Amino acid sequence: MKILLLSRYGRMGASSRLRSYQYLPVLKKHGFEIDVAPLLDNSYLTNLYGGGKKKKIYIIQKYLDRFLKLLNCHKYDLLWIEKELFPWLPSWVEEFLA
Numbered sequence: 895m896k897i898l899l900l901s902r903y904g905r906m907g908a909s910s911r912l913r914s915y916q917y918l919p920v921l922k923k924h925g926f927e928i929d930v931a932p933l934l935d936n937s938y939l940t941n942l943y944g945g946g947k948k949k950k951i952y953i954i955q956k957y958l959d960r961f962l963k964l965l966n967c968h969k970y971d972l973l974w975i976e977k978e979l980f981p982w983l984p985s986w987v988e989e990f991l992a
Contacts, residue, residue: 897921897928898970900960902981904936914976929970931963933981957983964991 899918903910910932918928933956942948957980967973979988 895926895971896969897926897972897974898963898967899928899930899974899976900963900979901930901932901976902978903934903938904932907932907934907936910976914974928974931960933957933960 899914901907901910901914905911905915915930918930921928934953935956938952938956960979964979979991
């Protein structure tokens with residue numbers, strides 16, 4: 895089974911580690927094929943934890959990347975969504991996409 899994990903953060907994000915990443919080794923051991931696509935990667939968190947500002951252009955680009963990833967999700971058997979696809983947007987956006 896092919897799974898696309900749409901997490902909020904990369905491994906550096908504690909919420910993603912606890913909600914998603916910790917299960918990957920066991921799932922892979924049992925034959926699941928998992929592609930991980932974090933919305934915001936470790937460089938975003940490094941910048942944020944280092945006192946940097948949230949870069950709006952970067953976040954918009956990452957939202958666009960996620961949207962494009964969703965257009966190709968037909969090659970997966972399962973979408974694993976950590977919390978929400980597009981955090982900080984109104985829920986009707988995800989309802990519309992469903």
